[in-house]
Amino acid sequence: MEDTKVAGAAELELAEAGVEAGRFASDGKAPRTPRGQRTLRKILDAALHEFGERGFADSSIVGITARAKVALGTFYTYFDSKEALFRALVRDMSEQVRDNVAPSFAGAADALDAERRALAAFLQFVRRNKQVYRIIDEAEFVDPEGFRQHYESTAERIAARLRAGAEQGGVAGELDKLDSEVRAWALMGANVFLGLRFGVWGKEDADKVAAAASRLIRDGLAVR
Numbered sequence: 001m002e003d004t005k006v007a008g009a010a011e012l013e014l015a016e017a018g019v020e021a022g023r024f025a026s027d028g029k030a031p032r033t034p035r036g037q038r039t040l041r042k043i044l045d046a047a048l049h050e051f052g053e054r055g056f057a058d059s060s061i062v063g064i065t066a067r068a069k070v071a072l073g074t075f076y077t078y079f080d081s082k083e084a085l086f087r088a089l090v091r092d093m094s095e096q097v098r099d100n101v102a103p104s105f106a107g108a109a110d111a112l113d114a115e116r117r118a119l120a121a122f123l124q125f126v127r128r129n130k131q132v133y134r135i136i137d138e139a140e141f142v143d144p145e146g147f148r149q150h151y152e153s154t155a156e157r158i159a160a161r162l163r164a165g166a167e168q169g170g171v172a173g174e175l176d177k178l179d180s181e182v183r184a185w186a187l188m189g190a191n192v193f194l195g196l197r198f199g200v201w202g203k204e205d206a207d208k209v210a211a212a213a214s215r216l217i218r219d220g221l222a223v224r
Helices: 002-024 034-058 061-068 072-078 082-105 111-128 131-142 144-167 177-201 206-219
Strands: none
Touching: 002 034, 002 082, 034 061, 034 072, 034 082, 034 131, 061 072, 061 082, 082 111, 082 131, 082 144, 111 131, 111 144, 111 177, 111 206, 131 144, 131 177, 144 177, 177 206
């Protein structure tokens, strides 16, 4: 009975992932059945490994469909081209970063503690999905609009959290719009390079890394 429940939960999770993935198909090619949604998800997951390991230029549709274990023609059922799939993958990975970090905010003592938790969750996500760095970096040239949107939307979320923290009294208030953007982009930039050093290259304890970064944010570098 327990095994049946676990299997059922796994099938439900896969089905839900497929439904979400359907949004990334090329215009007019969104899957109409649960099976099609699961197939599209398989193609996206295969593309993550193909692009992440080989890079955009050296990756091929044949290689992606082989990894996904689907026919070559199935690829064109959902995507117009390799470029279209790459753009979809950039959006998919950007949303996965957001969705994997979001639960970490629960139970945060204040806004800065929430940022500490978010960094720890991001480091753990990166360790499981190291390909994300190569894909986002290549997006600057393959999908400039998606590249910019990824960072702008991330910075906007950080800025909103800091504004909420200021309203609650846990964060210094912003001076103006420029001040808000500088703070958000500075925190995001720190997270990006901490993710590279301690998520992609290193294996240090994610919570300890996040705590060290949090001390820097709270206390700065000046002697007090």
